[in-house]
Amino acid sequence: MPFTPPSVDDVLAGLISRFGSLDTSVNRGQTRVVVPEPLAFEALAWLKDQGFDLLVDVTCVDYLEYKSAKHRYGLVYLLASTATNQRLTIRVFVDDPDPTVKSVVPLWEAANWLEREVWDLFGIRFTGHPDLRRLVMPEEFTAHPLRKDYPLQGRGERHNFPVITRDHS
Amino acid sequence: MAVVHTNSPGRLELPENVVIGRLDSLANWCRKNSLWPMPFATACCGIELMATGASKHDLARFGAEVFRFSPRQCDLMIVAGRVVMKMLPVLQRIWQQMHEPKWCISMGACASTGGVFDTYAVVQGIDRFIPVDMYVPGCPPRPEQLIQAIIDLQDKIQREGTISGREFDTAGRQLRKRSLVEIANPLSIDASRNPMMQRELAAAADAIAGRN
Numbered sequence: 001m002p003f004t005p006p007s008v009d010d011v012l013a014g015l016i017s018r019f020g021s022l023d024t025s026v027n028r029g030q031t032r033v034v035v036p037e038p039l040a041f042e043a044l045a046w047l048k049d050q051g052f053d054l055l056v057d058v059t060c061v062d063y064l065e066y067k068s069a070k071h072r073y074g075l076v077y078l079l080a081s082t083a084t085n086q087r088l089t090i091r092v093f094v095d096d097p098d099p100t101v102k103s104v105v106p107l108w109e110a111a112n113w114l115e116r117e118v119w120d121l122f123g124i125r126f127t128g129h130p131d132l133r134r135l136v137m138p139e140e141f142t143a144h145p146l147r148k149d150y151p152l153q154g155r156g157e158r159h160n161f162p163v164i165t166r167d168h169s
Numbered sequence: 170m171a172v173v174h175t176n177s178p179g180r181l182e183l184p185e186n187v188v189i190g191r192l193d194s195l196a197n198w199c200r201k202n203s204l205w206p207m208p209f210a211t212a213c214c215g216i217e218l219m220a221t222g223a224s225k226h227d228l229a230r231f232g233a234e235v236f237r238f239s240p241r242q243c244d245l246m247i248v249a250g251r252v253v254m255k256m257l258p259v260l261q262r263i264w265q266q267m268h269e270p271k272w273c274i275s276m277g278a279c280a281s282t283g284g285v286f287d288t289y290a291v292v293q294g295i296d297r298f299i300p301v302d303m304y305v306p307g308c309p310p311r312p313e314q315l316i317q318a319i320i321d322l323q324d325k326i327q328r329e330g331t332i333s334g335r336e337f338d339t340a341g342r343q344l345r346k347r348s349l350v351e352i353a354n355p356l357s358i359d360a361s362r363n364p365m366m367q368r369e370l371a372a373a374a375d376a377i378a379g380r381n
Contacts, residue, residue, distance in 0.1 A: 138255045153288065157289060
């Protein structure tokens with residue numbers, strides 16, 4: 001008899017019965033759930049208990065000047081179950097002036113650098129993160145360059161270095 | 170045993186296998202034929218750089234095949250690929266760690282101008298921050314182009330090089346050297362027993378007097 005994993009729909013039904021009405025959609029076989037920011041940590045913890053034990057990615061989208069967008073930033077949590085090979089996308093929307101969400105490092109250690117990267121490039125603050133430093137940009141960098149209102153060519157940071165000529169070397 | 174023949178008074182005829190030349194020229198000849206590259210390879214240009222050193226293109230034909238990963242052992246920095254602003258302080262430090270005389274080749278569009286990466290994180294040409302002797306166009310350049318740049322650099326070393334490195338001297342460099350002597354505190358060093366230091370201090374005093 002072939003192995004039939006429990007469907008994502010059952011997990012979704014449990015999620016909705018526990019956390020109230022949630023906006024769900026399916027795109028190309030991928031189920032997506034929008035969770036309000038205050039419930040995000042509890043919902044993710046509950047999903048981990050339901051078997052979504054692998055955090056594949058944490059990333060972010062800036063919806064500045066995006067048609068029909070109601071919020072500025074959309075955080076994306078990609079979850080997977082190593083037992084049933086199912087995947088689930090959780091979306092959490094946050095807004096200016098201080099976009100903040102609770103860190104999921106207590107749930108998944110893998111979130112450590114992922115959240116640092118999102119903080120570095122989008123400026124989303126993760127409360128409870130053990131070490132929220134920049135990951136890819138230099139430490140002295142002040143902006144969050146993947147925000148849509150940051151100019152592509154920067155604000156002059158790349159020119160702000162001492163010049164070494166033959167006189168100095 | 171060498172014998173000096175004189176056919177006529179005042180004219181010196183050299184024995185066989187004796188060549189007369191300037192010492193600068195001899196030093197340049199040695200230097201240009203044993204360039205030791207420092208491969209600062211950050212992108213696809215680095216692959217072409219490796220191909221240049223490998224058997225098919227064989228950089229050893231031009232005496233520049235000894236790639237060393239310690240800047241202390243190199244005299245030719247080849248910057249192959251884009252340099253991001255987080256990497257630039259490293260590039261500058263490695264350049265400063267290399268011994269004189271030293272030269273720099275900026276290989277490819279990215280190292281020379283930033284290339285297509287006109288973004289907040291990519292340095293728009295390393296020559297804004299370190300001195301560059303040769304630019305190699307291309308994206309990435311073929312090994313033949315890099316070899317041509319090395320041959321041109323050899324030509325430049327032969328033409329301009331001096332054993333004392335005077336070709337690198339600029340007005341600012343001279344000034345800096347003098348000022349280094351000026352700021353040395355004479356009270357902290359006993360110059361009375363060091364004739365060389367006395368001469369240097371006297372020369373520095375003359376230079377200061379001459380400038381004032």
